[in-house]
Amino acid sequence: MTSIQHDLNDGLVFVLVVTYTAPLSAIDAMMPAHRRFLDEHFAAGEFLASGPRAPRTGGVIIARAADRDAIWALIAADPFTRDGLATYDVHAFLPTRGPFALPLRDSTAPVRAQPHLPTADTPQSGHLALQKETTI
Secondary structure, eight states, X not given: OOHHHHHHHTTOEEEEEEEEOSOXXXXXXXXXXXXXXXXXXXXXXXXXXXXXXXXXXXXXXXXXXXXXXXHHHHHHXXXXXXXTSEEEEEEEEOOOXXXXXXXXXXXTSOOXXXXXXXXXXXXXXXXXXXXXXXXX
């Protein structure tokens, strides 16, 4: 790998587009295991955002990893993949513009937004509920 290629790989962000290949009843049955998979990789700092596509034909995950091989290793561990319930399309890009470009590229940047998780009392909206940082 040349130094130019190496520099282009620094800060790559991956957009993982999940497409369901099974009925929603099978997807719903596996959803708790898939959410545990997501939670594990959010905790490791590999996943930055995720959510269902609209209409509900799959999902999208924004991820950071060293390279495509690392991304495909993550994908192979997803219960949806292991059980043949979904396929993934992987799109890599280098964020260079916009307010989230540098935080997306910087693996040490703090995450300041938390997904608003719907409960039985709240509809799914797909919006982020920003948490206010306080200094004590």
